[in-house]
Amino acid sequence: MSRICSITKAKPVKGTSILRSGKAKKKGGIGTHVTANTPRIFQPNLKTKRIFVPELKRFVTVKLTARALKTITRKGAHATLKKAGVI
Numbered sequence: 566m567s568r569i570c571s572i573t574k575a576k577p578v579k580g581t582s583i584l585r586s587g588k589a590k591k592k593g594g595i596g597t598h599v600t601a602n603t604p605r606i607f608q609p610n611l612k613t614k615r616i617f618v619p620e621l622k623r624f625v626t627v628k629l630t631a632r633a634l635k636t637i638t639r640k641g642a643h644a645t646l647k648k649a650g651v652i
Contacts, residue, residue, distance in 0.1 A: 568609060572630075583602055584600050614627060
C-alpha cells in the first residue's frame with residue numbers, strides 16, 4: 566500500500582536537510598555557512614486503524630494520519646469517512 570492518508574490525502578514531501586558550520590557573528594565568529602544540502606523525504610505520521618462505525622455496525626480498516634484520527638474523534642467516524650469517500 567502507498568503512504569497516503571485515506572482522509573487528509575497527506576503523502577510524502579521532498580525537502581532538504583541543510584548542514585551549517587561556523588560560529589555566529591554575534592557570538593564572536595565570522596558567521597555560519599551552508600556546507601551541504603542533503604535531499605530528504607518528510608513522511609506523514611501514518612497509522613493503520615480498525616475503526617468501528619456504529620451506523621454500519623462493522624469495522625472499517627483505514628490508513629490515516631494522527632491528525633485524521635483526531636478529526637474522527639472530534640467529528641465522528643461515519644461523517645468523516647463518508648466525506649472522504651472511504652465508505
